[in-house]
Amino acid sequence: MSDIQLTGSLTIDSVDVADKVSSFVIRRTRTGVTVPATLGNIREVDKAGALKEVVEINFFSDQAAASLWASLYDAIDTDSAEITFSGTLEDGAASTDNPGFSGTFVVLGIDTGADVGSLRQQSQTYPITADGITKDTGS
Amino acid sequence: MISTLPAVRAEIAEALAAVDGLYVYDVLPTAPELPCAVVRWPELLTYTETLAGHASLTFRIGLYCSSADDAAGQGQLAGFVTSIPAALAAHTTTTYRALNIVSASDFRTEKVGEATAYAFDITTTLLA
Numbered sequence: 001m002s003d004i005q006l007t008g009s010l011t012i013d014s015v016d017v018a019d020k021v022s023s024f025v026i027r028r029t030r031t032g033v034t035v036p037a038t039l040g041n042i043r044e045v046d047k048a049g050a051l052k053e054v055v056e057i058n059f060f061s062d063q064a065a066a067s068l069w070a071s072l073y074d075a076i077d078t079d080s081a082e083i084t085f086s087g088t089l090e091d092g093a094a095s096t097d098n099p100g101f102s103g104t105f106v107v108l109g110i111d112t113g114a115d116v117g118s119l120r121q122q123s124q125t126y127p128i129t130a131d132g133i134t135k136d137t138g139s
Numbered sequence: 140m141i142s143t144l145p146a147v148r149a150e151i152a153e154a155l156a157a158v159d160g161l162y163v164y165d166v167l168p169t170a171p172e173l174p175c176a177v178v179r180w181p182e183l184l185t186y187t188e189t190l191a192g193h194a195s196l197t198f199r200i201g202l203y204c205s206s207a208d209d210a211a212g213q214g215q216l217a218g219f220v221t222s223i224p225a226a227l228a229a230h231t232t233t234t235y236r237a238l239n240i241v242s243a244s245d246f247r248t249e250k251v252g253e254a255t256a257y258a259f260d261i262t263t264t265l266l267a
Binding site (some may be wrong): 006007008009010018019020021022024060062087117118119 | 141187188189190191192193236237239241264266
C-alpha cells in the first residue's frame, strides 16, 4: 500500500473511466453544531452534525459518444441527474487494505470545451445521494 | 505509462511520414538524410497523470533542412513547419492521445552528420 495516489480503478455509469480521470477524491464532512457554554460548563463545545458526502473529480474529456463527458452531459438532462460510480484507489480487487467505494452522485454541472490549444479537462464536485457511499472491504 | 516510449516515438514518426519529402527518424541518427524530422527523447515525462496510469510527455521534434542554399533551405523548413501540425493532428492512433502541437521555436544552424542544416523544433504534448 502506498501513501502516494498512483493508479486505481474507477467506473462511472458502468464505464471504465480510469484513463480519463486525473483526480478522484471522496470528501465526507460533518457540520459542526455548537453547544454554547452553560452555567454548569464554561466550555463552548462543537458536536458533530449532519453528514455530507461529495466526490471531487478532475477528468479529461473527448467528445466521443461513449465517454465520461457524454455520460455526464446526458445525466444532467434526466430528472434525477443521478449516476453511479465505483472504484478503488489502488490497483487490485477490493479488500480490507484496498477498500472499494461505490455510490450514486448527482450531476449538478458539466462543462463543455476548453481554451484552444489546451487539454480539455475540468474539475467538478458532485454530492452523493441519500443512500450514501458504500465501502467494500471485499469480505 | 501505458504505451512504451519507443512505441510512442515510432507512432509520432509514422504520423510525420505523411509529410511529403521528409525523412523521419524515431531514434537519433548519426548520419541522417536531409530534410528530416527527428523525434527526440521526451523533454519531460510526468508519470501517472490518470488513475489508469497514463503519463504526460512533452516532445521536441527537430526539423532539419540543408543550408547549402540559404533561400531554398529556409523555404523548405518553413514549409514543413506549416504542414507538420496538420499531419500530426490528422493521425489516428491508440498508442497516445490528446496530442497537442504547442509551439515551434529555436531556429538555428546545426551540424548534422557531415552537413550543416537549418534546424527548428516543434514542441508537442500528449498522454500515453
